[in-house]
Amino acid sequence: xxxxxxxxxxxxxxxxxxxxxxxxxxxxxxxxxxxxxxxxxxxxxxxxxxxxxxxxxxxxxxxxxxxxxxxxxxxxxxxxxxxxxxxxxxxxxxxxxxxxxxxxxxxxxxxxxxxxxxxxxxxxxxxxxxxxxxxxxxxxxxxxxxxxxxxxxxxxxxxxxxxxxxxxxxxxxxxxxxxxxxxxxxxxxxxxxxxxxxxxxxxxxxxxxxxxxxxxxxxxxxxxxxxxxx
Amino acid sequence: xxxxxxxxxxxxxxxxxxxxxxxxxxxxxxxxxxxxxxxxxxxxxxxxxxxxxxxxxxxxxxxxxxxxxxxxxxxxxxxxxxxxxxxxxxxxxxxxxxxxxxxxxxxxxxxxxxxxxxxxxxxxxxxxxxxxxxxxxxxxxxxxxxxxxxxxxxxxxxxxxxxxxxxxxxxxxxxxxxxxxxxxxxxxxxxxxxxxxxxxxxxxxxxxxxxxxxxxxxxxxxxxxxxxxx
DNA sequence: ATATTTATGTTAAAACTATCACAAACGGGG
DNA sequence: CCCCGTTTGTGATAGTTTTAACATAAATAT
Numbered sequence: 001x002x003x004x005x006x007x008x009x010x011x012x013x014x015x016x017x018x019x020x021x022x023x024x025x026x027x028x029x030x031x032x033x034x035x036x037x038x039x040x041x042x043x044x045x046x047x048x049x050x051x052x053x054x055x056x057x058x059x060x061x062x063x064x065x066x067x068x069x070x071x072x073x074x075x076x077x078x079x080x081x082x083x084x085x086x087x088x089x090x091x092x093x094x095x096x097x098x099x100x101x102x103x104x105x106x107x108x109x110x111x112x113x114x115x116x117x118x119x120x121x122x123x124x125x126x127x128x129x130x131x132x133x134x135x136x137x138x139x140x141x142x143x144x145x146x147x148x149x150x151x152x153x154x155x156x157x158x159x160x161x162x163x164x165x166x167x168x169x170x171x172x173x174x175x176x177x178x179x180x181x182x183x184x185x186x187x188x189x190x191x192x193x194x195x196x197x198x199x200x201x202x203x204x205x206x207x208x209x210x211x212x213x214x215x216x217x218x219x220x221x222x223x224x225x226x227x228x229x230x
Numbered sequence: 231x232x233x234x235x236x237x238x239x240x241x242x243x244x245x246x247x248x249x250x251x252x253x254x255x256x257x258x259x260x261x262x263x264x265x266x267x268x269x270x271x272x273x274x275x276x277x278x279x280x281x282x283x284x285x286x287x288x289x290x291x292x293x294x295x296x297x298x299x300x301x302x303x304x305x306x307x308x309x310x311x312x313x314x315x316x317x318x319x320x321x322x323x324x325x326x327x328x329x330x331x332x333x334x335x336x337x338x339x340x341x342x343x344x345x346x347x348x349x350x351x352x353x354x355x356x357x358x359x360x361x362x363x364x365x366x367x368x369x370x371x372x373x374x375x376x377x378x379x380x381x382x383x384x385x386x387x388x389x390x391x392x393x394x395x396x397x398x399x400x401x402x403x404x405x406x407x408x409x410x411x412x413x414x415x416x417x418x419x420x421x422x423x424x425x426x427x428x429x430x431x432x433x434x435x436x437x438x439x440x441x442x443x444x445x446x447x448x449x450x451x452x453x454x455x456x457x458x459x460x
Numbered sequence: 461a462t463a464t465t466t467a468t469g470t471t472a473a474a475a476c477t478a479t480c481a482c483a484a485a486c487g488g489g490g
Numbered sequence: 491c492c493c494c495g496t497t498t499g500t501g502a503t504a505g506t507t508t509t510a511a512c513a514t515a516a517a518t519a520t
Contacts, residue, residue: 054499065486187262199337209422287469294516
């Protein structure tokens with residue numbers, strides 16, 4: 001069960017913070033800041049300085065006592081950790097509303113994530129282009145992914161088609177699926193799935209809005225005498 | 231520091247799982263399943279049965295020994311907890327690509343979240359409609375929000391405009407902001423902010439894809455002798 | 461009726477995360 | 491060259507979340 005120290009798994013909590021460090025360091029870099037302490041990062045990010053030091057130490061000793069961290073160096077390191085030093089080829093599956101919005105969004109390509117092909121089952125869309133990227137029919141997806149050595153598939157299809165396409169994709173060289181469908185995707189292979197469940201996010205917001213009213217209800221609830229069913 | 235038991239705060243981890251319970255129970259309801267045990271839910275959701283029982287117990291005693299949970303009743307309870315028993319009025323700020331995609335998406339309205347107005351600063355868009363919802367100029371936003379008793383503002387504007395609009399909005403009757411801009415939003419009042427940071431999500435995916443290669447790098451890194459700066 | 465099975469709510473333990481605290485190391489000024 | 495202030499990396503500590511275990515109670519079978 002015990003793993004050698006060097007392979008100690010980095011916790012999910014840490015991983016989720018990495019993009020924040022990346023973003024923050026990029027901003028500092030743009031402002032020509034040369035060095036930064038965990039203290040300063042703490043102020044900007046709202047995490048404790050201690051946590052920042054521990055987070056970074058999961059990946060190496062990037063800092064220096066009495067000096068702090070070199071912004072440029074740390075930025076480079078975190079970029080490497082996140083796999084941002086190499087560019088990534090993506091395909092977009094589903095050219096509906098959401099799909100089109102994602103295709104039109106340029107923010108990803110500035111970080112080296114480029115959509116190289118779009119797929120849809122609607123014959124009216126096939127053959128068209130969005131931002132110079134051709135839309136192909138889904139039946140060609142396996143071939144095109146393998147041929148172009150694509151990394152990531154963005155899933156923006158209707159819910160009921162998600163499973164079928166995920167299975168198709170899992171037989172290609174794809175490494176990760178960025179899933180925008182509400183469906184929970186399970187692929188047997190070692191493909192990574194990252195979910196963007198908008199409804200969950202909206203419901204969480206709704207919960208917090210509702211929280212005040214809830215408190216009153218809770219008290220009553222807890223005092224309630226359990227009733228027999230039927 | 232100690233709070234009375236009844237007001238014990240529900241942890242974020244639990245809250246994030248509530249939408250999953252909601253979704254799952256809706257599916258069971260559709261399949262006319264009358265009762266369900268934590269065991270069965272565990273199979274479907276992939277959480278442990280123990281966790282499910284503990285999660286639900288944060289809000290009340292909804293189950294019955296030897297019987298389990300009544301699907302319909304539990305669904306209703308969780309809906310109430312999430313604030314889904316009443317409908318919510320939303321405004322969409324920003325009718326760009328992402329904004330249009332969100333406006334066209336019908337999934338929210340089936341859960342009682344309705345967009346009642348759209349705002350943009352582009353005069354070419356103002357006056358048009360998306361799915362029968364009018365696009366107004368942003369300068370009218372405060373008036374329209376208050377007049378219509380709007381709950382939630384969806385922020386889908388360019389990054390640099392996010393802060394300004396957030397401040398505007400915070401002076402209205404709005405209760406929550408659903409933030410799709412990469413910017414971290416801070417409003418002083420008791421408005422709830424829920425972030426959808428797509429780039430973070432993509433980077434997390436990239437991290438996991440990159441994880442294998444990283445392991446090798448890590449070992450070297452840890453053995454590296456620290457060098458002096460400059 | 462009664463026994464057996466099912467399955468909850470809850471307490472206790474384990475696992476995981478975040479924070480604290482400090483020795484060790486470096487930079488910079490005299 | 492040495493001292494002093496700074497700031498890291500890390501081991502100890504505190505806090506949170508998850509999992510396990512079980513007493514208790516209802517449902518079902520006999």
